[in-house]
Amino acid sequence: MPSSTVALSIDVEDWHQMVSRAFGVEQWDRPNRHFERQMREVFDFLDDVGGSATFFMLGQTIKNYPELAQEAARKGIEIATHGFGHEQVFTLDEKQFRRDVETSIDLLVKHTGTRPVGYRAPLFSINQDTVWALEVLSELGFEYDSSLYDTPKVPRRIAGIPRRATQLELPSGRTIWELPPSTLDLGGFRLPMGGGSYWRLFPSWVLIPALRRIASRDESRALYFHPYEFDSEPLVSPMPAELSPRNLLRAGWVTARYWVGHTQLLTRLRKAGQHFGFLRYRDAMDEVRSTLGARARSLSRAGVIL
Ligand SMILES: [Zn+2]
Numbered sequence: 001m002p003s004s005t006v007a008l009s010i011d012v013e014d015w016h017q018m019v020s021r022a023f024g025v026e027q028w029d030r031p032n033r034h035f036e037r038q039m040r041e042v043f044d045f046l047d048d049v050g051g052s053a054t055f056f057m058l059g060q061t062i063k064n065y066p067e068l069a070q071e072a073a074r075k076g077i078e079i080a081t082h083g084f085g086h087e088q089v090f091t092l093d094e095k096q097f098r099r100d101v102e103t104s105i106d107l108l109v110k111h112t113g114t115r116p117v118g119y120r121a122p123l124f125s126i127n128q129d130t131v132w133a134l135e136v137l138s139e140l141g142f143e144y145d146s147s148l149y150d151t152p153k154v155p156r157r158i159a160g161i162p163r164r165a166t167q168l169e170l171p172s173g174r175t176i177w178e179l180p181p182s183t184l185d186l187g188g189f190r191l192p193m194g195g196g197s198y199w200r201l202f203p204s205w206v207l208i209p210a211l212r213r214i215a216s217r218d219e220s221r222a223l224y225f226h227p228y229e230f231d232s233e234p235l236v237s238p239m240p241a242e243l244s245p246r247n248l249l250r251a252g253w254v255t256a257r258y259w260v261g262h263t264q265l266l267t268r269l270r271k272a273g274q275h276f277g278f279l280r281y282r283d284a285m286d287e288v289r290s291t292l293g294a295r296a297r298s299l300s301r302a303g304v305i306l
Contacts (some may be wrong), residue, residue, distance in 0.1 A: 072112075088123055102140070119225075165284065182211070194224055199223075
């Protein structure tokens with residue numbers, strides 16, 4: 001991966017629907033104008049910075065907004081999948097997981113004519129208990145996965161998550177490439193800095209040198225964001241009037257938390273785009289594959305990468 005580039009991804013899911021579902025709102029699965037505005041702003045941002053990106057699209061979202069997948073494909077954005085229902089993989093069994101991914105593939109093929117080669121699990125939820133998920137992805141023809149993120153937020157995460165794009169040899173002997181989001185080595189502690197939380201928190205003078213440092217070690221420069229992080233308007237979550245006071249407080253907290261540092265995030269991301277140039281995950285993986293070649297590392301059945 002050339003040191004001048006950063007792989008950019010957007011997990012395309014409707015934040016409003018997800019929050020409504022989490023709070024038990026009836027008819028949470030309705031298209032809404034907020035999400036459409038956010039996606040317009042994502043497209044405008046990419047046009048403006050002049051780079052490309054990968055969209056890990058949620059099947060549930062494509063079902064509601066098929067034209068967005070079509071527009072992204074027309075623009076040359078890589079369309080990858082985020083599964084269908086946004087269930088954490090370790091809450092599913094193998095059969096349910098396979099069905100979830102296949103449903104999302106079918107929707108993408110139907111609406112864009114292209115079968116995705118990349119997958120990212122909701123909340124990076126492929127862990128030591130779900131090594132079989134990578135086998136399923138390989139069987140379904142996926143070339144790469146980007147679900148292994150070295151962050152304490154993932155319970156029982158895979159041990160030995162690679163710091164750069166790596167080909168994994170699975171217990172069955174099948175292989176799949178892993179493209180992990182960026183982490184920064186801070187004297188033995190790894191800061192998972194690939195996503196929006198950290199980009200809302202830290203200023204550019206921390207983030208840009210951090211990416212340079214990661215580049216100098218030839219480690220993975222791969223970022224992930226969400227459409228709501230591109231919204232120029234305050235987040236509004238449609239809550240029913242019958243929510244209990246406790247749930248109303250929780251809903252307010254969830255919304256406020258996602259809003260903190262929001263306006264600075266895009267300024268920082270724009271600067272990163274000017275410094276490095278954004279590219280699609282698939283292209284980043286191809287670069288690594290052509291420069292390093294296929295030096296597979298083994299992933300054991302117990303979820304340890306050797
Ligand atoms: Zn997600």
